[in-house]
Amino acid sequence: MMRLVDFLGLLSYCLFIYGLSDQASLSAPMWFDHQDKIYHAGAYFVMALLAWRCLRHWLNVPIILALLSVTLCSLYGISDEWHQSFVDGRSADIADWMADTAGAGLAMFGLSRLGKRNRTA
Structure with missing residues (x-):
């Protein structure tokens, strides 16, 4: 049951991001460049x-789990940027994809640090 819940959570979030990407423009307050x-x-x-929560049901090797989570997010980021290239008022930006991948990497780095801290405690 948790596999389904975790998968549906990831799928819902991906659809949420797709919905945001499909809008001609998003208005968010900008306080500095590249915000x-x-x-x-x-x-x-x-x-x-x-993604990590979803994949952990099938994988138990932490480094593979982390790398696969980042890879899937990065690939989704590429597809999202490509999708935006077809939306009026939007454009594909490699810097956005790099930020997407960096965010996913930071999440996995944070999880690895938490895991190490919990093992030594």
Whole structure:
């Protein structure tokens, strides 16, 4: 049952991001340049955690689990940027994809640090 719940959580989040990407423009307050990269990293940080939760039911090798989570998020980020290239008012941006991948990587780095801390405690 938890496998299904975790999968549906990840799928729902991916659909949420797709819905945001399908909008012609998003209005968010901008206080500094490249602030949108923080939004991208934050969104894919969450996606990586959801991917990790979903994949952990099938994988128990931490490094493989982390790398696969980041890879899946990065691939979704590429597909999201490609999708945006077809949306009026939007464009594909490699820097956005890099921020997506960095956010996913930070999530897995954070999980690895928590795992190490819990093993030594």
